[in-house]
Amino acid sequence: MNIDQWEDKIISYLEGDLESVMKQEITEAANKNKEIEALWISYRSIYNTIDNIPTAETCDTLKSNFGTFLKKEIDTQESKKITGNKVIAIPAWKKIMTIAAVLVGLLFIWNTNQNNQDINNNLAEVNTQLEQILDTKSSTEKIKVIRVSHDNQSPSNDENTKQLLVNVLKKDPSSNVRLAAVEALANYTNDDKIREALIKALMVEKDGFVKLALIKTLGSQFDHDIADTFEEIVNDKTNEKFIRDEVEKELFRHNKIES
Amino acid sequence: MKYLQIITSLLFVIGTPYLGASQKSIKEYKVALSNGTLVLDDINDLEVIGYTGSDIIFMSEYEDDESSDRKKGLKLLNADGLNDNTGIGIAVNKDGKTVVASQITSDCTCEKITVKVPRSVNVNIVSSSHDGNRILVKDFENELEISTNYHDIQLENVTGPMAVKTLYGNIEGSFKKLSQTGSVSIYSVYELVDITLPRDAKANVSLSTPYGDVYTNAPITVNNVDKVKNVSTGNGAGGSVNVCSPSSKSSTINGTLNGGGVELSIKSSYEDIYLRQL
């Protein structure tokens, strides 16, 4: 074991992560090696010093100031209860603003329809490029084309684009390229087929970074199937700890785990 | 092209002159490859330097210790069946236009491996192990891919194109120019990313850090600041306090630099991004 590993071991022991038998192992190593001895003594002293630092006492002003604030809040709450049933009238300027906002919205929808034709033309080009890049060897070229396909401000529901991206996610040997495919497919998580493909990819993906991206993407469209997959990952202790932590966080976020 | 050569050269000697003191020497191993890809697999401490030659040169400082005599005449072998055919703790194999170098020793205190790479060779560095010290890539202009879990990554005098990612390491990089070929992506999940670009670098920039901040002195024309879709809202301990939540400020900044150019994407999930301009 080298000195760095001993240092980690000493910290883990002092953090309470290791069995108490480790103490003997550490002290034996410290007796034999001056460097380990110095680490052991210094860390023990630092942890003792941390434990020895006393709790700072608060002063009475803090409590009295908070008491004053609390009293004011209680009084405000009481007065709100009394006036709680008052009908709030919408001022005329707000009505005008609302109508204006609706008109702007309608104009935007009309304009979007006009742009759709252009987007479809661009899409055909992007699909051709995507097909071509599957055979190229340059990962950064593939990432470039994939990024263009999803940087589109109005991602289309084009089945061909989606299928090409799924193929990249399944087959590309570069984890950087697969990561780009996940980012692009994040636009289509409301599509059942894409969600299914992402779940399948999560179960076979080896790269930790891509796995994290898949977890985040699926977590944004949480449903029963995703919950089942996530629970399977959490319960499988062969999965890396950070992956299980990330999945647990998503389950927690969707109230599937109580703290 | 079958030219393989081992050169063990004593370049310098460190140590006291008395008998029995440990001696350090640099060992070299060369493989001819004028264009193609070099894959560097699970190497703990790695330095890659671009140069104008036509051989890939692997170098490592080697120190005789008390076990050197015991190892004499034996080769390191690992569970994948790979042999140390270089004498510096790595296995190097060539298949057509691809050279794969893998670390054999499980001792993560092993010396740094320095690799000099011809300018026309692409480099792909992969590591899935739980060890990882540092990867330095210097004076490199061809396509670079890095995918690792624990290494800190340092890029010096590079140009792109590149796709670089690490889970637990910092990424620091300085570009001498920004190549307009392919794309540039630089991602860390749990640590910061600090990148310096030349003043005239043209790029379509995407900077994303859900839990950190972006600091820059580059004149980026911001096109849109999209809230990241999957931020926690309403349920997380932090997410529930709208005005305070760290996740409520999650954002991806999309913009252009010097009128736009190569796709440049920088991400750090949990730490800050620093984008500097010289």
Add this chain to the structure above:
Amino acid sequence: MLQIKNGEIGKTAVLFDRYHTSIYNYFMKIHRNKMISQDLTQNVFEKIIKYRSSYTDHKNFRSWIFTIARNANIDEHRKKRPTDACDDYITLSSKDDNAQVVMEKSEKSKQLMRALDLLPAEEKELIVLTKFEKMKFAQVAEILGMTENAVKVKSHRTIKKLRSILVNDIKYEY
């Protein structure tokens, strides 16, 4: 907390009694300034009342309150109020120790606080939460929006850094 959420804000006084020392100490370790720590502690409890509706019952309350404290702290950093570090509360006393030992322990504690000041803000915060507040990595992860494993890895790195500062820069005598 749920009673407060449902309108009984008078019950905040109970929470104040239970948590104000802990929150005050968190700020004291970071700012080493009584006035700022007091202001920030007051600020945290005002926010609890203000944002009480956003608390959900399945959350760990300690993590939630520290998340608010953390954000109050970030706001404070933005204000960049000038501070004078004050370590007088660190003067230790114990029945079992003689004057010499007390002095040595106090000196070590002060050195430790000085070393802590030399760490970047986020690393200092990590030490305060994990080592001084003795929070579990999972709780700190919740507060910092990180995974438990990431907190563990960072915490290991930071304690190493703290030791290095203490030994090399502060000349800490262990």
